[in-house]
Amino acid sequence: MSELAGDKKQADNSNAASSHTLLEGRLGYQLETALLVRALTHRSYAYENGGLPTNERLEFLGDSVLGLVVTDTLYRTHPDLPEGQLAKLRAAVVNSRALAEVGRGLELGSFIRLGRGEEGTGGRDKASILADTLEAVIGAVYLDQGLDAASELVHRLFDPLIEKSSNLGAGLDWKTSLQELTAAEGLGVPEYLVSETGPDHEKTFTAAARVGGVSYGTGTGRSKKEAEQQAAESAWRAIRAAADERVAAEAAAVAAASAAAAASVSTSVSTEDAIEDATVDAVEDGGVPTPADPTPDA
Numbered sequence: 001m002s003e004l005a006g007d008k009k010q011a012d013n014s015n016a017a018s019s020h021t022l023l024e025g026r027l028g029y030q031l032e033t034a035l036l037v038r039a040l041t042h043r044s045y046a047y048e049n050g051g052l053p054t055n056e057r058l059e060f061l062g063d064s065v066l067g068l069v070v071t072d073t074l075y076r077t078h079p080d081l082p083e084g085q086l087a088k089l090r091a092a093v094v095n096s097r098a099l100a101e102v103g104r105g106l107e108l109g110s111f112i113r114l115g116r117g118e119e120g121t122g123g124r125d126k127a128s129i130l131a132d133t134l135e136a137v138i139g140a141v142y143l144d145q146g147l148d149a150a151s152e153l154v155h156r157l158f159d160p161l162i163e164k165s166s167n168l169g170a171g172l173d174w175k176t177s178l179q180e181l182t183a184a185e186g187l188g189v190p191e192y193l194v195s196e197t198g199p200d201h202e203k204t205f206t207a208a209a210r211v212g213g214v215s216y217g218t219g220t221g222r223s224k225k226e227a228e229q230q231a232a233e234s235a236w237r238a239i240r241a242a243a244d245e246r247v248a249a250e251a252a253a254v255a256a257a258s259a260a261a262a263a264s265v266s267t268s269v270s271t272e273d274a275i276e277d278a279t280v281d282a283v284e285d286g287g288v289p290t291p292a293d294p295t296p297d298a
Contacts, residue, residue, distance in 0.1 A: 044115030
C-alpha cells in the first residue's frame, strides 16, 4: 500500500468514526462499531464492495422490535379502542413514510453506506432506504443494549407520532375512510386511476379518486400508495363537505318549517284571544246577550 493510499484509508476511517459518534449522540447510545456499520450498510454498497454483509437481517429484527413496542403502547394507552382501530393507529405509525420522516429528523441519510448507483439517484433521501435503515439501527440497539434500551429509543423517536396519529381520525387511513364514507352515502366503491412521469429513479405518481364515475380528488407523490392516499384525502374532504352542506340545508329547512308552524299557531291563538276579548267587552257594554241574560221579547 502506498503512503498516499494509507493516508486516505486512515482519513476515511477517522471520518467514519467521527460520523458514527455523531449518530450515536443523536441516538443516545454507543454501539459496537461493527454492529453499527452493519446497520448502516445498504445492499447496493455491499454488492459493489465484494458482497459485504448488509443491514437486511438487522432491518428484519428492528421491524419486529418497533412493531412490538408501538403495539404495546397503543394497547395500554387506548384501553377502549377495538382491534380494528388499534390496527389503523399502528399502521399510521409503522409505515415507510412515517419511518422515513423520523429518519430525516436524525439526518440518517448522511450516515448510510450506499453504492454509487443509489448515491447518484438520490438514495440518501429515498423513503424506503431511510425506513429500512432506521429499522436496522433499532435492531442493532436491541442486540447491543437489550429490549429496554431499544424500547426507550422507540418511545423517544415515535411517541410524538403516536400522539399525533391518535388525533387524526379519518386521516389514519384516507383510503379506508373514503370507502366507509362513500358506503354510508350510498355512492359506491372508490377507484383510483394512477399515472406516472419521470425517470425510473425519480418517478412522480398522480392519482385520481373516482366514485360512481365522478372524480372527487387528485393527489401526487413519490409512490403510487402516497398518491392514492392524497387523492383519497382530497375526495373524502369534498364528499364530507357536500354531505355536511346537505345536512345543514335539511336542518335549516326543518327549522324554517318549524318556525312557520309556530308562527301559524301563534297567529291562530292571537285571533282567538282577540275574538274572546271583543266578546267580553261587548258583554260588559250590554250589547251581546248571554245565556244568563235572555233575549228580550219583541
